[in-house]
Amino acid sequence: MRMVFRWFGEGNDTVSLDHIRQIPGVEGIVWSLHDIPAGEEWPMERIEEVRDQASAFGLHIDVVESVNVHEDIKLGLPSRDRYIANYIRTIEKLGQVGVKVICYNFMPIFDWARTDMFKAAPDGSTALFFEKSKIHGIDPMELVRTITQNSSLTMPGWEPERLAHLTSLFEAYRGVTEEDLWSNLEYFLNAVVPVAEKSGIRMAIHPDDPPWSIFGLPRIITSQENLRKFLSLYDSPANSLTLCSGSLGANPDNDIVSMIHEFHDRIPFAHIRNVRVFENGDFIETSHRTQDGTVDIAGIVQAYHETGFTGYARPDHGRHIWGEQCRPGYGLYDRALGIMYLWGLWDAYTRKSQDQASKLKEVVQ
Ligand code: CS2
Numbered sequence: 001m002r003m004v005f006r007w008f009g010e011g012n013d014t015v016s017l018d019h020i021r022q023i024p025g026v027e028g029i030v031w032s033l034h035d036i037p038a039g040e041e042w043p044m045e046r047i048e049e050v051r052d053q054a055s056a057f058g059l060h061i062d063v064v065e066s067v068n069v070h071e072d073i074k075l076g077l078p079s080r081d082r083y084i085a086n087y088i089r090t091i092e093k094l095g096q097v098g099v100k101v102i103c104y105n106f107m108p109i110f111d112w113a114r115t116d117m118f119k120a121a122p123d124g125s126t127a128l129f130f131e132k133s134k135i136h137g138i139d140p141m142e143l144v145r146t147i148t149q150n151s152s153l154t155m156p157g158w159e160p161e162r163l164a165h166l167t168s169l170f171e172a173y174r175g176v177t178e179e180d181l182w183s184n185l186e187y188f189l190n191a192v193v194p195v196a197e198k199s200g201i202r203m204a205i206h207p208d209d210p211p212w213s214i215f216g217l218p219r220i221i222t223s224q225e226n227l228r229k230f231l232s233l234y235d236s237p238a239n240s241l242t243l244c245s246g247s248l249g250a251n252p253d254n255d256i257v258s259m260i261h262e263f264h265d266r267i268p269f270a271h272i273r274n275v276r277v278f279e280n281g282d283f284i285e286t287s288h289r290t291q292d293g294t295v296d297i298a299g300i301v302q303a304y305h306e307t308g309f310t311g312y313a314r315p316d317h318g319r320h321i322w323g324e325q326c327r328p329g330y331g332l333y334d335r336a337l338g339i340m341y342l343w344g345l346w347d348a349y350t351r352k353s354q355d356q357a358s359k360l361k362e363v364v365q
């Protein structure tokens with residue numbers, strides 16, 4: 001397991017590279033060019049700039065999250081080919097600087113969605129919260145305001161330029177079914193996966209968060225069955241998964257341990273975080289500790305250990321604790337605590353398998 005940490009870029013993050021390198025076992029940043037609109041080609045100078053900033057602190061840039069997919073590609077419009085051509089040139093450039101994994105998602109219009117960015121927990125911390133009944137009643141624009149209002153920093157997946165055209169975006173998706181979305185995704189994969197293969201990059205789709213339809217928009221990267229279907233669309237190691245335990249775990253029917261055992265050779269990037277799902281379907285992000293939520297984090301780390309996971313992992317989100325002022329979900333403290341929990345589990349499983357191996361040796365001798 002190779003630990004990495006998301007960094008939003010100079011002037012766009014409350015956490016510095018200097019802090020990141022002090023978290024035990026963190027070897028690289030997970031990065032993006034957040035100001036470049038989806039569909040545009042990334043300039044090489046900007047890519048090299050991030051590489052140089054990271055390497056000044058001894059950190060690598062192997063994992064990009066995300067190169068966002070233009071809405072016309074998800075919609076399957078004729079203009080998609082132009083945006084796919086730009087995407088391909090970006091993949092090639094990222095390959096040239098040694099990037100190994102590109103995370104992306106295929107959610108129509110919205111990326112991750114929550115109804116409350118700072119929901120208070122009894123211990124005084126706050127965290128991202130999703131209230132199922134609230135989302136049914138509200139105007140999508142209200143959701144955009146909830147998510148973007150408290151922050152002067154960019155919110156990934158919630159770019160104001162794009163969301164300013166919300167009405168026409170919804171209009172464009174009218175009549176677009178899950179089947180359409182699958183076939184538009186397949187078209188995209190057929191174009192980009194061969195390029196990724198040649199560039200030494202694994203494309204790793206992020207599951208939908210939450211893993212069900214919102215505002216009547218189709219969502220397909222939601223379950224074990226659908227992940228299986230996704231992988232079969234293009235059978236190559238370069239067509240792979242960012243397995244996010246928190247996103248998938250918002251639906252208690254999703255058995256993430258089973259997914260790791262089934263898909264392990266197609267998971268180059270793990271997002272490991274916990275959520276607590278309530279009986280009515282609402283959920284709140286919690287600490288990483290297994291007992292604090294409803295996702296079996298210890299079982300997940302064990303499954304990665306048992307399957308010999310050598311990919312990248314990040315703690316994904318954290319709560320806001322100790323009064324930290326930060327981008328929602330992306331403070332330093334709780335994510336760093338999460339990393340230490342993940343390492344604790346990992347090292348214990350390593351020790352256990354070493355002990356078992358030496359016992360076996362004794363028996364054989
Ligand atoms: C995050 C996402 O919701 C999550 O779990 O990891 O915001 C993720 O960064 C994007 O969906 C990836 O494209």
Ligand code: MN
Nearest residue numbers: 244247271316
């Ligand atoms: Mn995630």
